[in-house]
Amino acid sequence: MTAPRKKHREAFLLGNEAVVEGALAAGCSFYAGYPITPSTEIMECMAKRLPHVPDGVFLQMEDEIASMGAVIGASLAGRKAMTATSGPGFSLMQEQIGYAAMTETPLVLVNVMRGGASTGLPTSPGQGDVQQARWGTHGDHPIIVLSAADVPECVEMTVTAFNFAEKYRTPVILLLDEITAHTREKIDLPEPGDFEIFSRLTPTMPPEWYKPFEETMRGVPPMPPIGSGYRFHVTGLTHDALGFPTSRPEEVRALTERQFRKIDRFFEDIQLVEHVGTADAEVVVIAYGCVARSARLAVRQAREAGVRAGLLVLKTLYPFPRRHVEPLLRSCRLAVVPELNMGQLSREVKRVNEGHTVVRTINRIDGQIITPSQILKEIA
Amino acid sequence: MAEITQLIHKYLRHNKKFPLVFCPGCGHGIVLGSLVRSVHALGLNKDDVVIVAGIGCSGRIAAYVDFNTVHTTHGRALTVATGIKMANPKLTVIAVMGDGDAFSIGGNHLIHAARRNIGVTALVLNNFIYGMTGGQCSSTTPEGAYSHTSPMGQLESAFDIVELTKAAGAAGVSRGTVYHVKELDALVADALSRPGFNLVEALTPCFTQYGRGNGFKSAVEMFRWLKDSCLPIERFEKLEDRTGKIPLGSFVRRDIPGLETRYAAMCEGVRRKKGGAA
Numbered sequence: 001m002t003a004p005r006k007k008h009r010e011a012f013l014l015g016n017e018a019v020v021e022g023a024l025a026a027g028c029s030f031y032a033g034y035p036i037t038p039s040t041e042i043m044e045c046m047a048k049r050l051p052h053v054p055d056g057v058f059l060q061m062e063d064e065i066a067s068m069g070a071v072i073g074a075s076l077a078g079r080k081a082m083t084a085t086s087g088p089g090f091s092l093m094q095e096q097i098g099y100a101a102m103t104e105t106p107l108v109l110v111n112v113m114r115g116g117a118s119t120g121l122p123t124s125p126g127q128g129d130v131q132q133a134r135w136g137t138h139g140d141h142p143i144i145v146l147s148a149a150d151v152p153e154c155v156e157m158t159v160t161a162f163n164f165a166e167k168y169r170t171p172v173i174l175l176l177d178e179i180t181a182h183t184r185e186k187i188d189l190p191e192p193g194d195f196e197i198f199s200r201l202t203p204t205m206p207p208e209w210y211k212p213f214e215e216t217m218r219g220v221p222p223m224p225p226i227g228s229g230y231r232f233h234v235t236g237l238t239h240d241a242l243g244f245p246t247s248r249p250e251e252v253r254a255l256t257e258r259q260f261r262k263i264d265r266f267f268e269d270i271q272l273v274e275h276v277g278t279a280d281a282e283v284v285v286i287a288y289g290c291v292a293r294s295a296r297l298a299v300r301q302a303r304e305a306g307v308r309a310g311l312l313v314l315k316t317l318y319p320f321p322r323r324h325v326e327p328l329l330r331s332c333r334l335a336v337v338p339e340l341n342m343g344q345l346s347r348e349v350k351r352v353n354e355g356h357t358v359v360r361t362i363n364r365i366d367g368q369i370i371t372p373s374q375i376l377k378e379i380a
Numbered sequence: 381m382a383e384i385t386q387l388i389h390k391y392l393r394h395n396k397k398f399p400l401v402f403c404p405g406c407g408h409g410i411v412l413g414s415l416v417r418s419v420h421a422l423g424l425n426k427d428d429v430v431i432v433a434g435i436g437c438s439g440r441i442a443a444y445v446d447f448n449t450v451h452t453t454h455g456r457a458l459t460v461a462t463g464i465k466m467a468n469p470k471l472t473v474i475a476v477m478g479d480g481d482a483f484s485i486g487g488n489h490l491i492h493a494a495r496r497n498i499g500v501t502a503l504v505l506n507n508f509i510y511g512m513t514g515g516q517c518s519s520t521t522p523e524g525a526y527s528h529t530s531p532m533g534q535l536e537s538a539f540d541i542v543e544l545t546k547a548a549g550a551a552g553v554s555r556g557t558v559y560h561v562k563e564l565d566a567l568v569a570d571a572l573s574r575p576g577f578n579l580v581e582a583l584t585p586c587f588t589q590y591g592r593g594n595g596f597k598s599a600v601e602m603f604r605w606l607k608d609s610c611l612p613i614e615r616f617e618k619l620e621d622r623t624g625k626i627p628l629g630s631f632v633r634r635d636i637p638g639l640e641t642r643y644a645a646m647c648e649g650v651r652r653k654k655g656g657a658a
Contacts, residue, residue, distance in 0.1 A: 030466070032463065051651075052651065057467060061462075062489065067459075069459025070466070074463040076450060078465035081463070096453060104449060111415065225468070226430055226464060226471065227468050228427070230529070231446060232448070232449075232450065233443055235442075235451035236452065237451065243445065
């Protein structure tokens, strides 16, 4: 991903602030949001930065539903657009996420997870929105869900989120947790050329030939900005290749299948993980977010104690990186899945496991982090 | 007649399956006509016009017109319209909504769009009822009126769309009806040509879901009711007994630049001061 290193400016940033650096590096020029702990620094930072970006727009909306609406509108008008929120706001956004998925509107949504259901633990970490990120909006739809474990990764994964959104014309959800968002670390600020940046394909054919939701080789139709001469209809209703509502079974099936296929075909590109000593591992820890940091230390300590332990850090949560997880479940005698919830991603691990090995979960829901020693106890 | 044919060919989609989804006697097609005539009268380029619609009978208008059209989620048309306008202020953005859409589920977005004066024209088709879902009362259903969810008569009072939008700070607020078509055309064209948030309430009868349950014998009778009970605001104000009468015309005309204009000016100031540093 990275080009030859140039001289970088250093900064001591929160995870939330790093998200903004990543977004701007990716070409984001539109933010609409509503304040909510623990994501608010993203919004405050955008409010200061975007007026300095050419054509940059920052909007504080009346609620999270409106924020998503504005982001969708801006994206339809050709902008790279994003919003950020936390649990209660994420719940409010669900209907609009479905609309973005159905209309194949690229956007990035950062959800900084806090603890608990409802108002829960606003200032404590949690990872309880994992299944909601996949299945929160109604109906069958594809989605991409990413996560980040430290401040540099907040930059990297925000850029990746924009790239995936633009490449695959889909909403992308970046799940952070309160710890990752509020940890301050030294990072190199991104410079132009550090990351490969993708922008959505726009049509090249004359407007009268353009079919906005036509099947293409990649399954991702080109998308012109509103106002560029390609006049077409966008609807959340099931639609035909021209974008008009349809309930004809063959057209409904074609639309839904293409929407799934455009993600399925590119699993290899989308499913990002980090392997830490998994090659010879007999015990594997599968973790994401702030828990992956604890796991990193636990695995090192286990190695020192003579246990061949490995760590698989999931940067992509959905589509679930089965091709990385499955071989480890076959080769290891034990898989441990620590999470700040009652067991959400471990459901996916168990689904893929199909009885091959022992899957042990570590679940913590008291607003505290899972410590390295807690993990070490399970693996060593 | 020739003129109408020309407008139909120019502004309605050739590849969209007609006839309209609207019931016989519905007024929505007339509002659609007003919209097309206003765009034509102002000489707007079709590429620069965006229709953002919500959910409901009114939401279906978007699919028929050959502009950039976005059929959004229920109540959220104004949020998407706000995003589009801020992203590209050169576009003429029109939000087409029903009464349930704009003032029930989307009421919060409406007052905030008016407060921030985003440069969007809101066209609210008020038929006092949820038509598409089969005739349930809305926030504009008159007190005492019958619907499937107010079978003993509506207990709650109705929003006055004009007063509410006025109080929320909109640049322009007007009311017309589908009986007074020339006047409606003028109100829509006026709203489209003014800066800031401008709302036009169009009273449009729903005989199928509202009229039949409330003592109207035909759609024609509903149009006659509009004719008899609505009158220009100047005449309305001179009336001693205003019971059952509805004023029409332009209620507010404030000269407020749209949010997009104020935002651009702010950014220009910021960049000048800092010498364009990002």
